[in-house]
Amino acid sequence: MPKNNIEEDWVYNNREFNLIFILFISSRKMTDNVSKERRREIMSSVRGKDTKPELIVRHFLFSKGFRYRLQNIKLPGKPDITLQKYKTVIFINGCFWHGHKDCKIYVMPKSNEKFWRDKIETNIARDKRNIAELKNLGWNVIILWECELKKTIRENTLTNLIESIPNAKIL
Numbered sequence: 712m713p714k715n716n717i718e719e720d721w722v723y724n725n726r727e728f729n730l731i732f733i734l735f736i737s738s739r740k741m742t743d744n745v746s747k748e749r750r751r752e753i754m755s756s757v758r759g760k761d762t763k764p765e766l767i768v769r770h771f772l773f774s775k776g777f778r779y780r781l782q783n784i785k786l787p788g789k790p791d792i793t794l795q796k797y798k799t800v801i802f803i804n805g806c807f808w809h810g811h812k813d814c815k816i817y818v819m820p821k822s823n824e825k826f827w828r829d830k831i832e833t834n835i836a837r838d839k840r841n842i843a844e845l846k847n848l849g850w851n852v853i854i855l856w857e858c859e860l861k862k863t864i865r866e867n868t869l870t871n872l873i874e875s876i877p878n879a880k881i882l
């Protein structure tokens with residue numbers, strides 16, 4: 712793998728990097744009036760894997776009897792959830808980082824717009840490549856967006872999710 716690809720991979724895959732970057736940017740504004748609770752929330756999201764939307768999906772699948780593998784590094788794009796039995800992978804995408812089209816969450820920051828646009832377009836292109844590769848390998852690929860897991864529409868999203876898993880047997 713060429714060097715710059717490795718670097719890109721690192722930046723792309725490393726949510727900690729992205730979140731720390733946000734923290735860095737917002738640190739100027741972050742004064743002592745940020746509550747302890749909020750701070751804890753931010754720090755726990757910085758720690759990585761267990762972002763909330765992903766937990767919602769995991770708990771739901773588990774309760775329905777699905778067993779899965781997390782962050783499967785053996786597959787293109789390191790899918791968040793792999794359901795080996797159903798040859799299905801699930802990505803739970805943050806709307807901003809993955810450039811969710813026509814989504815309210817995906818709003819370009821006013822400053823450094825070009826930087827962010829380039830960065831996110833790179834992510835979108837990479838997602839496309841990974842999905843194509845996974846499909847070529849015979850995987851059923853499901854993308855869930857962070858905004859689809861908002862409380863008001865979550866149930867609907869999760870019901871549709873089950874329907875997108877071929878031959879799924881639920882509890």
Ligand SMILES: [Zn+2]
Nearest residue numbers: 806811814858
């Ligand atoms: Zn969205």
